[in-house]
Amino acid sequence: MTPKISFRDVRKTFDIAGRTAFTALEGLNLDIDDGEFITVVGPSGCGKSTAMNIAAGLTAPSSGQVLVDDAVVAGPGPERGVIFQQYALFPWLTVRQNVEFGLKIAGHNRDERRRISDHFIALVGLTDFANSLPKTLSGGMKQRCAIARAYAVNPKILLMDEPFGALDALTRVQLQDQLLAMWSKERRTVMFITHDVDEAVYLASRVVVMAARPGRLYKIVNVDLPYPRTEDMRLSSEFSELRNEVWRAVYHPAAAA
Amino acid sequence: MAVMESENTSDKARGIPLPTGPLAMLGINIVAVVFGISMWALVTSYGVVGLPTPLAVARQAVIQAQSGLLWSDALASLGRVFTGFALGILVAIPVGFLMGWYKIARAIIEPYVQFFRTIPPLAIIPLAIVTMGIDETPKIFVIFLASFLSSVVATYQGVISVDRTMINAARVLGANDFTIFRRVIVPASLPYIMVGVRIGLGSSWSTVVAAELIAAQSGLGFRMQQAQLYYDLATIFVSLISIGILGLIMDRIVMAIDSVLTAWQEKL
Ligand SMILES: Nc1ncnc2c1ncn2[C@@H]1O[C@H](COP(=O)(O)OP(=O)(O)OP(=O)(O)O)[C@@H](O)[C@H]1O
Ligand SMILES: [Mg+2]
Numbered sequence: 001m002t003p004k005i006s007f008r009d010v011r012k013t014f015d016i017a018g019r020t021a022f023t024a025l026e027g028l029n030l031d032i033d034d035g036e037f038i039t040v041v042g043p044s045g046c047g048k049s050t051a052m053n054i055a056a057g058l059t060a061p062s063s064g065q066v067l068v069d070d071a072v073v074a075g076p077g078p079e080r081g082v083i084f085q086q087y088a089l090f091p092w093l094t095v096r097q098n099v100e101f102g103l104k105i106a107g108h109n110r111d112e113r114r115r116i117s118d119h120f121i122a123l124v125g126l127t128d129f130a131n132s133l134p135k136t137l138s139g140g141m142k143q144r145c146a147i148a149r150a151y152a153v154n155p156k157i158l159l160m161d162e163p164f165g166a167l168d169a170l171t172r173v174q175l176q177d178q179l180l181a182m183w184s185k186e187r188r189t190v191m192f193i194t195h196d197v198d199e200a201v202y203l204a205s206r207v208v209v210m211a212a213r214p215g216r217l218y219k220i221v222n223v224d225l226p227y228p229r230t231e232d233m234r235l236s237s238e239f240s241e242l243r244n245e246v247w248r249a250v251y252h253p254a255a256a257a
Numbered sequence: 258m259a260v261m262e263s264e265n266t267s268d269k270a271r272g273i274p275l276p277t278g279p280l281a282m283l284g285i286n287i288v289a290v291v292f293g294i295s296m297w298a299l300v301t302s303y304g305v306v307g308l309p310t311p312l313a314v315a316r317q318a319v320i321q322a323q324s325g326l327l328w329s330d331a332l333a334s335l336g337r338v339f340t341g342f343a344l345g346i347l348v349a350i351p352v353g354f355l356m357g358w359y360k361i362a363r364a365i366i367e368p369y370v371q372f373f374r375t376i377p378p379l380a381i382i383p384l385a386i387v388t389m390g391i392d393e394t395p396k397i398f399v400i401f402l403a404s405f406l407s408s409v410v411a412t413y414q415g416v417i418s419v420d421r422t423m424i425n426a427a428r429v430l431g432a433n434d435f436t437i438f439r440r441v442i443v444p445a446s447l448p449y450i451m452v453g454v455r456i457g458l459g460s461s462w463s464t465v466v467a468a469e470l471i472a473a474q475s476g477l478g479f480r481m482q483q484a485q486l487y488y489d490l491a492t493i494f495v496s497l498i499s500i501g502i503l504g505l506i507m508d509r510i511v512m513a514i515d516s517v518l519t520a521w522q523e524k525l
Contacts, residue, residue: 058425078431088426092444092521101440102430135523153430 003031004189009064026214039204047215081155085162087142102153120148140171209249317491333475341400349408357416378403404457411453415446451515
């Protein structure tokens with residue numbers, strides 16, 4: 001089986017005036033299988049967002065390439081949904097209009113848009129708020145709306161950059177469960193960036209640990225826990241072993257060669 | 258208003274409970290105005306400053322209203338403002354978008370905008386009269402300039418302050434440049450544009466009155482200038498008060514439109 005997403009020697013340098021080019025990402029190689037849920041953790045500045053933006057087509061790599069279904073990514077496309085940390089909802093549109101934004105662009109007619117948005121708004125539990133403006137929603141509700149909006153255009157891939165980073169611990173855990181429930185119903189390939197080691201292990205079938213200076217892949221930890229994930233699993237010794245392994249990899253990486 | 262609000266908050270800080278509902282605020286507004294007019298009446302009834310009494314001014318206003326002069330003056334001034342202002346906004350918004358969207362356009366237009374912004378519009382009047390004659394054109398042109406300059410900068414600021422992630426969010430949902438412009442840039446910069454419209458209307462209004470003082474055959478400014486020749490203080494007061502009231506009404510209309518158009522904004 002060919003991988004769904006394939007990072008091939010992806011390098012990214014930023015030119016900073018008056019200084020030598022800064023290497024944000026050094027030769028990243030990573031294959032993500034179809035329908036797989038991977039999480040990416042690593043210290044701040046190790047190039048997680050950079051890698052995701054390159055896959056999203058929002059940033060061009062300095063060299064190397066990202067392949068999606070064997071085609072080189074050259075720009076953004078609706079088959080790759082992106083969910084940002086800052087929600088990025090359109091504040092002048094209601095929840096429903098936000099969810100229908102991409103559907104309108106894709107040329108769906110009114111009834112279709114309505115049917116699809118109803119479906120996903122219900123799936124994220126915002127039916128009662130379909131006609132509310134984002135300013136009236138809590139952070140968790142905004143992020144659920146953003147998830148519904150990304151799902152609505154039926155992307156094969158979801159790229160999520162610390163989507164729950166701004167939320168409190170309880171909301172975070174609830175949204176993790178909702179996201180996994182949604183993912184098992186509507187299977188997508190997910191690349192999920194996080195700072196939170198617990199979150200990384202709980203969600204993923206593989207945790208990609210990156211290291212900084214230069215930003216690079218440091219280690220991949222396989223999470224051999226079956227889905228659906230449960231609270232019991234979160235409290236199991238197996239889980240804590242995995243979490244310790246990821247934690248050590250993130251915070252005490254062996255010195256770079 | 259601003260003074261009253263700040264007094265209000267300092268009262269709160271001292272813990273004195275005061276009614277602060279909209280109706281109570283309106284009541285306080287009215288009391289303050291009545292108090293001001295009473296003071297005016299008091300001061301003038303002793304002939305302290307040689308100003309007309311409120312009653313004399315009211316009488317003059319009624320005479321002018323009945324003769325129709327007040328209305329034709331107000332209409333003349335308003336007509337100039339709206340023509341110049343509408344033209345200014347109509348040109349400013351596309352130019353502002355152009356400057357915000359295309360770096361080339363910004364580089365070409367910005368030096369002119371920044372330069373002319375430092376010149377008070379009124380200072381253009383002599384030049385405008387010499388080159389455009391003494392009819393309506395120079396006045397409308399100056400008002401056009403006043404509203405254009407304030408709105409163009411606001412629009413341009415609005416476009417360049419649109420959140421990058423919002424644009425990226427639209428892009429990853431499949432939006433092309435045109436869709437991003439129409440469905441993200443335009444609505445997102447609307448609050449900025451409305452600020453520009455409000456400032457533009459204010460400066461148009463003050464410009465028109467001043468322009469009429471210098472060169473006009475009608476309008477509230479012209480009436481004041483005439484009254485000045487005859488030492489007719491009551492008429493000057495009528496004109497001044499009309500200018501104030503009309504300015505206030507226009508500002509409130511723009512604010513009302515703004516609060517409808519940008520109701521989605523998270524306000525502090
Ligand atoms: N536009 C840019 N210009 C210059 N340097 C940049 C730019 N974008 C990112 N960088 C640099 O590249 C490095 C990686 O940035 P990136 O945003 O990918 O980190 P990250 O792993 O997502 O960090 P965080 O966890 O804090 O979000 C950082 O050191 C950052 O300073
Ligand atoms: Mg980041």
